[in-house]
Amino acid sequence: AQSVTQLDSQVPVFEEAPVELRCNYSSSVSVYLFWYVQYPNQGLQLLLKYLSGSTLVESINGFEAEFNKSQTSFHLRKPSVHISDTAEYFCAVSPPGAGSYQLTFGKGTKLSVIP
Amino acid sequence: EPEVTQTPSHQVTQMGQEVILRCVPISNHLYFYWYRQILGQKVEFLVSFYNNEISEKSEIFDDQFSVERPDGSNFTLKIRSTKLEDSAMYFCASRVGQGWHEQYFGPGTRLTVT
Numbered sequence: 001a002q003s004v005t006q007l008d009s010q011v012p013v014f015e016e017a018p019v020e021l022r023c024n025y026s027s028s029v030s031v032y033l034f035w036y037v038q039y040p041n042q043g044l045q046l047l048l049k050y051l052s053g054s055t056l057v058e059s060i061n062g063f064e065a066e067f068n069k070s071q072t073s074f075h076l077r078k079p080s081v082h083i084s085d086t087a088e089y090f091c092a093v094s095p096p097g098a099g100s101y102q103l104t105f106g107k108g109t110k111l112s113v114i115p
Numbered sequence: 116e117p118e119v120t121q122t123p124s125h126q127v128t129q130m131g132q133e134v135i136l137r138c139v140p141i142s143n144h145l146y147f148y149w150y151r152q153i154l155g156q157k158v159e160f161l162v163s164f165y166n167n168e169i170s171e172k173s174e175i176f177d178d179q180f181s182v183e184r185p186d187g188s189n190f191t192l193k194i195r196s197t198k199l200e201d202s203a204m205y206f207c208a209s210r211v212g213q214g215w216h217e218q219y220f221g222p223g224t225r226l227t228v229t
Contacts, residue, residue, distance in 0.1 A: 004157075032216060043119065043206065043220035044158075051216060090158060094216070100146065100163035100171045101216055107157045 002027040002093045006106035013081055014114050021076040021109045023065075023091030031093040033074040034103065035065055038088045047089070050074065051096075061085075086113045117141045119221035121207050127227045128197055136192045136224045138207030146210040147190045148218060149182065151175070151203040158206065164190065197228045 007022045025031060032051050036044040048059040055067040065076045074091060088110045092103040120139045128134050140147050149161040162172040164182055179195045190209075194201055204225050208218040 034216075036220070041222065043222040044208075045220070046217050049216060092158075100148075100165065101210065101218070102148070102160040102163055102171055102173075103150070103158075103218065104160065105150075105158040 002031060002095065002104045004091050004093055004104055004106035006091055006109050008109050009107065010110045010112065012112045012114055015083055016080045018079050019077065019081050019085075019111065021089050021091075021111065023074045023076065023106060025072050025074065025091070025093050027072075027093060027095075029095060032096055032101070033065075033067060034092045034094070035063070035074070035076050036090040036092060036105075038090065038108075040087070044090060047076075081111070081113050083113050083115060085111060087111060117219075119207055119209055119219050121205075121221035121224050123224060124222065125225045125227070127229065130199060130228055131196050134194050134197055134226065136194075136205050136207075136226070138190045138192070138221055139188050140190055140207065140209030141219055142188070143211065144209035144219070145212040146170075146218075147182075147184070148208040148210070149192045150206045150208065150220075152206070152223075153200075153203040161192075194226075197226075199228050202226055202228045 003026045005024045013019045034049045035047040037047045050067045058064045090108045091106040094101045122137045147164040152158045162176045163170045181193045204223045206223045207221045
């Protein structure tokens with residue numbers, strides 16, 4: 001079984017400041033890792049994913065996340081946030097290989113960007 | 116851009132009543148999912164569905180829950196006799212197929228049981 005811990009439930013940050021949203025996971029097997037974002041009144045959207053290969057993955061809107069196997073972490077970072085980044089961010093894992101790839105989520109981190 | 120849709124956006128029902136939550140997955144997707152999020156808690160997996168049958172289900176998905184794909188477009192979640200603790204946001208998701216890992220989520224249905 002897998003579990004995901006997002007250490008911060010809310011993160012306020014000023015516009016153009018850097019941000020890091022933390023995610024740690026626990027699993028007895030290797031996992032795929034995901035960050036999803038939920039804007040107000042919308043569904044969950046995939047922001048980025050780590051399946052294999054380079055441990056640093058990037059999204060098209062400037063976010064990046066680094067898989068750290070020894071620390072079992074997949075923290076999300078952005079060097080300079082915008083007002084439009086205000087949303088809730090969910091870290092999730094799924095087991096690789098055959099199967100339904102069901103997702104196990106963390107509790108989410110609400111990012112509030114302050115003008 | 117294709118998207119997953121869910122209806123209704125908000126459903127209020129009385130305890131003991133049956134509810135059906137509806138989802139229209141993306142048309143060429145083969146795997147379908149239901150998740151729920153109780154207020155203040157994690158998003159939890161309920162069930163996955165492939166080839167017209169349940170492929171996996173969680174402990175939450177007991178006999179009061181059922182899923183169905185009644186036609187080529189809809190995917191429904193039925194709760195037979197609702198309880199207060201069923202109040203939650205229910206998300207539907209779909210995935211293209213084997214080897215494709217991204218799940219596309221709908222906006223959710225907020226179920227309130229009174």
